[in-house]
Amino acid sequence: MASGSQLDGKVAIVTGAANGIGRAIAHAFADEGAKVVLADIDEDAGEEVAAEISDRGGEAMFRYCDVGERLDVRNLVCAATDAHDRVDILVNNAGVVSREGDFLTLEEEEFDRIIRINLKGHFLAGQAVAQRMVAQVEEGGEPGTIINMSSINAVVAIPGQVAYAASKGGIKQLTEGMSLALAPWGIRVNAIGPGTIQTDQAETVNSDEEAKRVLLSRTPLGRIGKPSEIASIAVFLASDGASYMTGQTVYAEGGRLSLNYTALPLAKKKDGDKEKEV
Template sequence: MKVIVTGGASGIGKEVGNYLMSNSYEVISVDLEEEHGATKLDVVNEEAWNDLFQKFGPIQGLVNCAGIRTRSTILETSMATFERHLKVNVTGTWLGIKSFFKNHEAGTEGSIVNISSVNALIAVPGQAHYVASKGAVSALTKAAAIEGAPMGIRVNAIGPGAIRTPMTEERLSDPDQVSWLEGRVPLGRVGEANEIASVAKFLLSSESSYITGATVFADGGWTSNGV
C-alpha cells in the first residue's frame, strides 16, 4: 500500500511514516521543508498537491498530519493567526482529501486518515483558534466520508490527547502542566506518538473496512472523563 503522510518531518507525522514503513507500507513523507527524508509540499497549495499525486501515484492511502498550534486568548489572537490555523489545519486537510478523490483509481479502495484532536470535543482556554480548526477537521471527516464511500474511499480521523511531540514539548516540560493533564486522563499519563501511529495503520488497513466517518479518540480516556 502506497501512502502519503503530510507533516512527515517531525512529531506524529514522522512517527506515522516510520511506523508504516516498518510494517511494509510504501510511504511518501511530505513536509513544508525537505528534511528528514521528506519531499517538499505546502499543504495549502492545490497545484503542488496535484503534482505530488501525478509524480507518485497511484496512491492508496493518505494521512493528513500537517498542522500548527499556538496559544493565545481570543483577545490576544490576531486575525492573521486565526486564519493561518484554519488555512493549515483545515484547508490543508481539505486539499489533501480533494486531491486524493480527484486522483483515485476507479474500482480500487482507498483510505484517508486525518489528524483531529481531543480539542474537537474539549475546549481549553487560550486555544480557541486551534479548537475551532480541529472541530472543523472532525466535521470535514464526516462529510468527506459520505462523498468518498461511493468511490470506495473511507475517511476517518484520529483525535489525539496529550502526546509527546515537538509541538507539545514546551508544555510538557512544565511539571504543573503535566500534573494537570494526568489528572484529567483516566489512564493517568501522557501518550506517545507511536500510540497514534498504530491507530493510523489500523484505519488505513482492511482491518477497519467497515469504519468510515469516525474520529477515534486516542486520548487515554480524556474525552470519556468530559473535563
C-alpha cells in the same frame, strides 16, 4: 526492519511527516510494507526520515509540500503517482498550534494561518487524493482510504487555543462529509483524535511540572501518549481490518473524554504579561 503484511504494496502519502506523529506513522506504514511518500515544509527533517526508512529496508521518498497551497498539493500527488502509478492511502497529518493565546487579542492573520494549514490543508490534500482514488476505482482498481488528524480539541476546547480547536472541530465534520461523498466508490475516510502526545508541541509539559501535574490530573491513564500509539491506530484504519469503518473519529486520549469533571482547575501561569494555558 520487520517484515510487514497489513499494508504490503500500498502507496501512502503522509503529510507533516518530518516530525512527531507524522514521522511515527511514516515509519509504521513502512514497517507494514507500504511505499511511503513523505510531505512536509521541513525539507532537512523530511529527507532524514525518508533516509531512516530506506536504511531499514523500507521504501520512502520525500517531497516538499505546503498543504495550504493548492499547487504544492497537486505536485505532491503527481510525484506519488509518477513514482508508483497510484495512491492507496492519505494521512492528512500536517498541522500547527496557535502562537497566540488570548482570544480577545488573537490576530486575524494568526487565525487565518491556523485554519489555512489545519483545515484548508486537509481539504486540499483530501480532494486531490480523492480525485485520484476515484479515477483508480473507475479504472478497475481497489478503493483507497483517507485518514485525517483531528484532536480531542474537536470536542473539548482550550481558551488559549480557540483557532486550533475550531480547526480540529472542522476536521471532524470534514471527515464525515468526505466519507459520505466518497462512499459510492468504496473510499473510506476516518479521523484520529489524539489527546496530549509526546511531541515538540507538548514540550511545555516536560519543562513545567505544574503544567504536567494538571494535565495528568485530567487524564485517567495517568500518562502522556506516545506517537507510536497514534501510528498504530493509523495502521489499523488503513488496513483491511477497518474495512467497514468510515466517517468515524477514533479518540486516543487516555480516557479524558470519559471524565465529567476536571480534577484540578484549568491552570494559568503568568509568563510576563501573557498567560500560558495547559
